[in-house]
Amino acid sequence: xxxxxxxxxxxxxxxxxxxxxxxxxxxxxxxxxxxxxxxxxxxxxxxxxxxxxxxxxxxxxxxxxxxxxxxxxxxxxxxxxxxxxxxxxxxxxxxxxxxxxxxxxxxxxxx
Amino acid sequence: xxxxxxxxxxxxxxxxxxxxxxxxxxxxxxxxxxxxxxxxxxxxxxxxxxxxxxxxxxxxxxxxxxxxxxxxxxxxxxxxxxxxxxxxxxxxxxxxxxxxxxxxxxxxxxxxx
Numbered sequence: 636x637x638x639x640x641x642x643x644x645x646x647x648x649x650x651x652x653x654x655x656x657x658x659x660x661x662x663x664x665x666x667x668x669x670x671x672x673x674x675x676x677x678x679x680x681x682x683x684x685x686x687x688x689x690x691x692x693x694x695x696x697x698x699x700x701x702x703x704x705x706x707x708x709x710x711x712x713x714x715x716x717x718x719x720x721x722x723x724x725x726x727x728x729x730x731x732x733x734x735x736x737x738x739x740x741x742x743x744x745x746x
Numbered sequence: 747x748x749x750x751x752x753x754x755x756x757x758x759x760x761x762x763x764x765x766x767x768x769x770x771x772x773x774x775x776x777x778x779x780x781x782x783x784x785x786x787x788x789x790x791x792x793x794x795x796x797x798x799x800x801x802x803x804x805x806x807x808x809x810x811x812x813x814x815x816x817x818x819x820x821x822x823x824x825x826x827x828x829x830x831x832x833x834x835x836x837x838x839x840x841x842x843x844x845x846x847x848x849x850x851x852x853x854x855x856x857x858x859x
Contacts, residue, residue, distance in 0.1 A: 667846065732802055735791070
């Protein structure tokens with residue numbers, strides 16, 4: 636069964652600190668990883684996507700990908716209270732239409 | 747901002763009742779997905795369509811769940827005989843043809859009493 640595992644399940648970070656979230660797929664046919672953010676009571680919104688080895692940065696957000704280990708990580712620097720949300724990692728599998736989502740990491744930023 | 751429109755936002759049904767949810771995908775997005783997000787935030791893929799054709803669906807969907815995406819009408823997801831375990835947020839998403847990104851609607855929150 637296709638699986639996407641995220642860790643940790645929940646994370647508390649002080650305001651201004653660095654939050655690091657992890658995600659691993661068990662399917663070697665992953666072609667893209669996606670990171671979505673879902674605020675409470677709202678729909679998921681895409682933050683970043685990555686498909687090649689290495690790092691991608693957009694503002695305070697950085698995504699890393701290691702294709703050999705099928706591991707991606709999301710790092711949020713200078714965390715703000717508005718970053719408190721559920722962070723979902725999703726993998727799209729080559730030649731399949733659907734995205735497989737992980738169970739999410741609940742991030743809380745403490746003022 | 748996403749232009750995927752889902753209705754209703756909330757619905758409450760008794761066990762055994764039908765529950766129907768609708769979705770208007772973003773214009774120009776040919777692929778539509780339905781996901782179920784339970785109270786533990788677990789996402790379960792239900793079904794997806796390309797234009798009016800089913801691409802993939804899970805076994806659960808084949809039994810009590812039905813879905814369609816007729817041309818010139820909203821897509822819909824219907825649960826024929828609701829069970830307590832169906833209580834969840836049902837999210838519709840459409841896929842951008844160019845980037846592959848999914849855009850989600852705000853969801854329909856189903857409570858089965």
